[in-house]
Amino acid sequence: xxxxxxxxxxxxxxxxxxxxxxxxxxxxxxxxxxxxxxxxxxxxxxxxxxxxxxxxxxxxxxxxxxxxxxxxxxxxxxxxxxxxxxxxxxxxxxxxxxxxxxxxxxxxxxxxxxxxxxxxxxxxxxxxxxxxxxxxxxxxxxxxxxxxxxxxxxxxxxxxxxxxxxxxxxxxxxxxxxxxxxxxxxxxxxxxxxxxxxxxxxxxxxxxxxxxxxxxxxxxxxxxxxxxxxxxxxxxxxxxxxxxxxxxxxxxxxxxxxxxxxxxxxxxxxxx
Amino acid sequence: xxxxxxxxxxxxxxxxxxxxxxxxxxxxxxxxxxxxxxxxxxxxxxxxxxxxxxxxxxxxxxxxxxxxxxxxxxxxxxxxxxxxxxxxxxxxxxxxxxxxxxxxxxxxxxxxxxxxxxxxxxxxxxxxxxxxxxxxxxxxxxxxxxxxxxxxxxxxxxxxxxxxxxxxxxxxxxxxxxxxxxxxxxxxxxxxxxxxxxxxxxxxxxxxxxxxxxxxxxxxxxxxxxxxxxxxxxxxxxxxxxxxxxxxxxxxxxxxxxxxxx
Ligand SMILES: Nc1ncnc2c1ncn2[C@@H]1O[C@H](COP(=O)(O)OP(=O)(O)OP(=O)(O)O)[C@@H](O)[C@H]1O
Ligand SMILES: [Mg+2]
Numbered sequence: 001x002x003x004x005x006x007x008x009x010x011x012x013x014x015x016x017x018x019x020x021x022x023x024x025x026x027x028x029x030x031x032x033x034x035x036x037x038x039x040x041x042x043x044x045x046x047x048x049x050x051x052x053x054x055x056x057x058x059x060x061x062x063x064x065x066x067x068x069x070x071x072x073x074x075x076x077x078x079x080x081x082x083x084x085x086x087x088x089x090x091x092x093x094x095x096x097x098x099x100x101x102x103x104x105x106x107x108x109x110x111x112x113x114x115x116x117x118x119x120x121x122x123x124x125x126x127x128x129x130x131x132x133x134x135x136x137x138x139x140x141x142x143x144x145x146x147x148x149x150x151x152x153x154x155x156x157x158x159x160x161x162x163x164x165x166x167x168x169x170x171x172x173x174x175x176x177x178x179x180x181x182x183x184x185x186x187x188x189x190x191x192x193x194x195x196x197x198x199x200x201x202x203x204x205x206x207x208x209x210x211x212x213x214x215x216x217x218x219x220x221x222x223x224x225x226x227x228x229x230x231x232x233x234x235x236x237x238x239x240x241x242x243x244x245x246x247x248x249x250x251x252x253x254x255x256x257x258x259x260x261x262x263x264x265x266x267x268x269x270x271x272x
Numbered sequence: 273x274x275x276x277x278x279x280x281x282x283x284x285x286x287x288x289x290x291x292x293x294x295x296x297x298x299x300x301x302x303x304x305x306x307x308x309x310x311x312x313x314x315x316x317x318x319x320x321x322x323x324x325x326x327x328x329x330x331x332x333x334x335x336x337x338x339x340x341x342x343x344x345x346x347x348x349x350x351x352x353x354x355x356x357x358x359x360x361x362x363x364x365x366x367x368x369x370x371x372x373x374x375x376x377x378x379x380x381x382x383x384x385x386x387x388x389x390x391x392x393x394x395x396x397x398x399x400x401x402x403x404x405x406x407x408x409x410x411x412x413x414x415x416x417x418x419x420x421x422x423x424x425x426x427x428x429x430x431x432x433x434x435x436x437x438x439x440x441x442x443x444x445x446x447x448x449x450x451x452x453x454x455x456x457x458x459x460x461x462x463x464x465x466x467x468x469x470x471x472x473x474x475x476x477x478x479x480x481x482x483x484x485x486x487x488x489x490x491x492x493x494x495x496x497x498x499x500x501x502x503x504x505x506x507x508x509x510x511x512x513x514x515x516x517x518x519x520x521x522x523x524x525x526x527x528x529x530x531x532x533x534x
Binding site for chain 1: 352379
């Protein structure tokens with residue numbers, strides 16, 4: 001019991017404390033494996049699911065939180081994937097009657113639907129885990145240190161920095177309007193909205209100019225200097241190595257075989 | 273006396289035709305603190321932008337004996353730092369630490385040097401432990417202090433501060449006055465735009481008054497300028513209005529920040 005407690009404490013924030021580079025590389029590897037696994041090897045996906053779940057145990061976030069956040073995103077994918085079974089051509093599986101219309105569902109379409117749902121569901125789960133254990137600036141730093149294109153990172157970081165300012169500004173404009181608008185002359189309101197959008201655009205533009213001069217005044221010459229603040233520790237290497245070994249195990253079917261042969265009871269949790 | 277900044281016949285007109293500055297002439301002595309006061313829209317911020325070479329007016333600006341032009345801008349800016357009026361323009365990085373270390377990193381310092389300087393600057397403005405915070409989530413006063421830190425970390429010789437204390441609470445303001453005293457003791461040249469006559473009285477060696485004609489109308493020691501009520505009255509820095517002393521409400525000219533006897 002004591003050992004478990006100590007283990008819990010030391011691993012409680014493991015994922016949070018990892019270097020962003022280690023996280024980016026290993027999470028990308030997991031996602032790649034998930035995407036490239038054919039859907040017919042459905043047992044592999046159970047293992048991926050377990051892998052992601054076990055990762056959450058090494059972080060401060062709880063499984064509940066992760067699922068909650070995932071559920072928010074799932075409907076969007078469902079909305080996109082819903083049409084696939086009807087659109088994909090192939091052997092007809094059955095028909096769906098809606099009023100006068102008759103929609104054919106194909107086998108290929110159904111598989112494709114399952115494919116999209118399972119893979120994107122798992123990816124989102126992992127994405128949610130990643131985003132709740134890494135702050136966005138750290139993530140950008142990690143990308144930068146992994147030699148992702150600087151320009152892209154700069155654009156993203158500006159967007160992250162100013163999207164809120166912009167939203168806040170828009171909200172202020174709307175609030176200022178609402179406080180002085182009492183429901184008359186509603187036709188003119190379209191014009192007012194036009195003014196607001198225009199004003200917002202000009203403000204953004206002028207702000208961009210001021211920000212640029214603030215950068216230039218502090219020596220900016222087209223390249224954002226990188227201050228190293230992260231150092232890879234043995235934990236990062238261990239983590240990444242462990243993930244890669246597990247992935248190799250899953251992809252080669254080794255883990256599944258071990259689960260089936262050595263401990264027959266493992267079916268209990270494999271079927272989770 | 274070394275004149276570190278010399279401005280001769282500086283004129284600036286905004287692209288839309290608005291006059292920003294008209295025939296500005298003044299000089300700043302090395303190591304002095306010059307406070308610039310003036311009503312809204314009299315061209316104080318425009319002057320700073322010209323001094324930093326962001327706006328390109330006509331006339332001559334000499335800094336450290338070098339005439340400012342396109343080719344030596346970079347060199348001159350290494351020794352100058354400016355804090356913008358709006359902190360949202362100054363803080364453009366995702367985190368406070370990124371922002372504070374941006375200047376030093378561009379100056380080509382070593383990693384350790386950058387980090388020490390940044391932490392020192394944050395400590396000086398009372399934001400130690402804010403390094404990992406997102407600038408957007410800071411309060412206005414915190415942003416303002418972070419903006420000041422981004423310049424302090426570069427350790428420039430000349431500092432231009434555009435309304436550094438607006439929006440700060442009294443404690444942060446007096447803390448800021450402390451920082452100014454430290455900088456003064458280090459021999460830095462400070463140019464400070466402010467509407468806070470109280471601040472001017474605390475730190476100014478000389479005061480420059482900007483008038484509605486978008487040029488300095490008076491310059492002099494802080495005592496004589498701040499005592500010249502007529503001048504201040506004429507330039508909207510002191511004005512007639514009613515105010516309250518417990519039960520007594522009456523009207524007379526009044527300097528903000530002043531307590532007076534009756
Ligand atoms: N981008 C711009 N385009 C056109 N006119 C401008 C622009 N910025 C400022 N002005 C005008 O230039 C004049 C000087 O503006 P400036 O911002 O320098 O004033 P200020 O003394 O800093 O005022 P405040 O105390 O309000 O900050 C004002 O009349 C202003 O309307
Ligand atoms: Mg101004």
